[in-house]
Amino acid sequence: MKLYDWHAAPNPKRVRMFLAEKELDLTIIEVSGEGLRLRPDYVEKFPQAMVPMLELTDGRQIGESMAICRYLEELHPAPPLLGRNAYERAQVDMWERRAFDEGMMAAGEVFRNTADAFAGRGLPGYATPVPQIPALVERGRTRLDLFFRKFDRQLDKHRFIAGDHFTVADCTTFCSIEFAGWSDIHIPADCTRLLRWQREVAARPSARA
Amino acid sequence: MKLYDWHAAPNPKRVRMFLAEKELDLTIIEVSGEGLRLRPDYVEKFPQAMVPMLELTDGRQIGESMAICRYLEELHPAPPLLGRNAYERAQVDMWERRAFDEGMMAAGEVFRNTADAFAGRGLPGYATPVPQIPALVERGRTRLDLFFRKFDRQLDKHRFIAGDHFTVADCTTFCSIEFAGWSDIHIPADCTRLLRWQREVAARPSARA
Numbered sequence: 452m453k454l455y456d457w458h459a460a461p462n463p464k465r466v467r468m469f470l471a472e473k474e475l476d477l478t479i480i481e482v483s484g485e486g487l488r489l490r491p492d493y494v495e496k497f498p499q500a501m502v503p504m505l506e507l508t509d510g511r512q513i514g515e516s517m518a519i520c521r522y523l524e525e526l527h528p529a530p531p532l533l534g535r536n537a538y539e540r541a542q543v544d545m546w547e548r549r550a551f552d553e554g555m556m557a558a559g560e561v562f563r564n565t566a567d568a569f570a571g572r573g574l575p576g577y578a579t580p581v582p583q584i585p586a587l588v589e590r591g592r593t594r595l596d597l598f599f600r601k602f603d604r605q606l607d608k609h610r611f612i613a614g615d616h617f618t619v620a621d622c623t624t625f626c627s628i629e630f631a632g633w634s635d636i637h638i639p640a641d642c643t644r645l646l647r648w649q650r651e652v653a654a655r656p657s658a659r660a
Numbered sequence: 661m662k663l664y665d666w667h668a669a670p671n672p673k674r675v676r677m678f679l680a681e682k683e684l685d686l687t688i689i690e691v692s693g694e695g696l697r698l699r700p701d702y703v704e705k706f707p708q709a710m711v712p713m714l715e716l717t718d719g720r721q722i723g724e725s726m727a728i729c730r731y732l733e734e735l736h737p738a739p740p741l742l743g744r745n746a747y748e749r750a751q752v753d754m755w756e757r758r759a760f761d762e763g764m765m766a767a768g769e770v771f772r773n774t775a776d777a778f779a780g781r782g783l784p785g786y787a788t789p790v791p792q793i794p795a796l797v798e799r800g801r802t803r804l805d806l807f808f809r810k811f812d813r814q815l816d817k818h819r820f821i822a823g824d825h826f827t828v829a830d831c832t833t834f835c836s837i838e839f840a841g842w843s844d845i846h847i848p849a850d851c852t853r854l855l856r857w858q859r860e861v862a863a864r865p866s867a868r869a
Contacts, residue, residue, distance in 0.1 A: 499758075511747065518753035525746040537734040538720065544727035549708075573799070579806065586793045590782070597788065 453478045454519075455493060455504040461555060461630035462516050463503040464660065468622040469520050471657035473527050477505075487568045494578075501576045517547065520619050532619045539614060546605070546613040546620040553598040554627030560591030561634045595631050596639070603642035611648070617655070625652050662687045663728075664702060664713040670764060670839035671725050672712040673869065677831040678729050680866035682736050686714075696777045703787075710785045726756065729828050741828050748823060755814070755822040755829040762807040763836030769800030770843045804840050805848070812851035820857070826864070834861050 454470070454477045456463045470477060482502060484490035494500045497512055505513040505522065513519050524533050534540035563569045564583040571580040573587075602624060605612060613620040628638060628649065638645050652658055663679070663686045665672045679686060691711060693699035703709045706721055714722040714731065722728050733742045743749035772778045773792040780789040782796075811833060814821060822829040837847060837858065847854050861867055 507747075513747075513750040513754060515754040515757045518750045518757065521753055522746055522750040525749070537731055538716070538722075540734070541722040541727045541731040544730060545722060545724045548724045548727065574803075577803075577806065579802070581799065581802075582795075584793060584795045584799065586791075586795065590790065590793065593788070593790075594783075594786075597786065 452508060453480055453506045455480050455482050455497070455502055455506065457481070457483045457489070457502040459483065460502060461558070461626045462501075464629070465619070465622040465626045466503045466516050466519055467660035468625070468657040469523070469532055469619055471660040472530065472532055472617065472622075472655075473523065475523065475527060499576060500578065516623075517619070532617070532622075534613070534618060535616070543613040543618045543620050547618075547623050550598075550602070550612065550620055550624040550627055553594060553601065554624060555630060557591045557594035557598055558627055558630040558634065558636070560587040561595070561636065562630065564588050564591070565634065592636065595636050598627075599638050599642050599645060603638075603645040606644035606648050610651075617652075621648075621652055622657075625649070625658065661717060662689055662715045664689050664691050664706070664711055664715065666690070666692045666698070666711045668692065669711060670767070670835045671710075673838070674828070674831040674835045675712045675725050675728055676869035677834070677866040678732070678741060678828055680869040681739065681741055681826065681831075681864075682732065684732065684736060708785060709787065725832075726828070741826070741831075743822070743827060744825070752822040752827045752829050756827075756832050759807075759811070759821065759829055759832040759836055762803060762810065763833060764839060766800045766803035766807055767836055767839040767843065767845070769796040770804070770845065771839065773797050773800070774843065801845065804845050807836075808847050808851050808854060812847075812854040815853035815857050819860075826861075830857075830861055831866075834858070834867065 454466065456467070456479050458481055482490045482493040489500055489502070497504050497514065499514050501514060503516060503519060505519045513522055521533065534543040563573050564585060564587045570583060573581040573583045602612065609615055611617050611621050612624050638649060663675065665688050667690055691699045691702040698709055706713050706723065708723050710723060712725060712728060714728045722731055730742065743752040772782050773794060773796045779792060782790040782792045811821065818824055820826050820830050821833050847858060
């Protein structure tokens with residue numbers, strides 16, 4: 452299997468963290484091209500035009516970070532990163548989605564609508580121009596502040612985001628916070644539980660995947 | 661188990677379609693309140709402040725439509741609505757997510773940023789005001805047109821969205837298109853494969869769930 456990757460981008464990193472936690476060694480193919488765009492041969496191969504994408508040995512393709520992680524979890528169940536029973540899996544699923552929608556999407560609202568290199572590319576995956584919308588920058592900043600505080604509260608009772616075990620919800624949360632950092636937005640100093648968690652996750656080898 | 665529902669909203673409907681296809685009969689509790697807002701006692705019970713939410717018999721809560729569907733699929737595997745093997749599950753996962761991001765989210769961009777009742781509520785789930793952003797209405801319209809055309813192409817090879825079986829990807833696509841209809845945006849006449857599929861899904865009893 453091959454994982455098509457854009458090393459600098461936040462979404463592929465959450466899948467690489469997942470691979471590192473499982474100690475899975477896939478062939479990684481870098482597809483970033485000129486002007487911070489995907490390489491044209493990759494877009495031709497995978498018109499969905501997003502990363503990451505998992506290509507099976509027979510050429511079949513799986514896009515979407517979480518679809519890839521769930522597929523790999525079925526093939527390689529240990530260590531479990533999506534929960535150990537139906538209820539835990541639902542909690543991981545819910546918190547991963549919250550981290551993505553409230554963290555990753557908000558960080559994307561700020562970054563994609565300000566960076567010059569992304570003029571006309573306000574959203575990923577579109578071949579036609581998507582204009583930048585300045586009002587989304589402020590909305591993204593507000594949402595990130597709420598995201599930090601919600602996840603700080605969640606960590607009051609738990610060591611990790613979705614409970615007492617490291618899961619893919621931690622990967623998504625960690626990469627969302629890194630992505631917010633690109634816009635110089637960081638965890639507020641009074642979110643001490645989230646800062647404690649960030650230090651703990653940053654110390655895992657997978658954080659450098 | 662109880663499903664907390666807002667009957668008129670698009671996200672709970674995809675879960676009700678899922679329940680109907682599985683012939684699962686849960687207790688449904690309507691939580692819409694005055695001024696098109698969630699009932700305050702529901703928000704107190706579930707501060708995530710979104711619908712649907714599944715409450716287990718012991719009171720534990722599962723939010724997020726897909727987390728609920730995956731949980732119910734584990735408990736009640738027949739008929740399979742998330743795919744019949746690892747690869748199919750990945751395809752369903754990917755297409756469901758595309759339908760949500762490109763269809764449901766785009767329809768939400770148009771509706772939430774125009775409807776008077778949603779002034780200050782440009783996104784669901786936030787207790788603090790999220791201003792409406794007029795530029796998102798046009799972006800949402802453009803995205804919906806691309807969504808219709810992408811899903812029309814996908815149906816060239818398949819009877820249903822993620823392959824030859826009805827899955828949750830069909831529920832999400834169907835409800836997204838209904839939601840677009842609230843803003844009087846409909847499948848273009850030249851998307852004949854998507855129109856054929858829509859007629860077929862609309863004829864299933866679950867379409868009236």
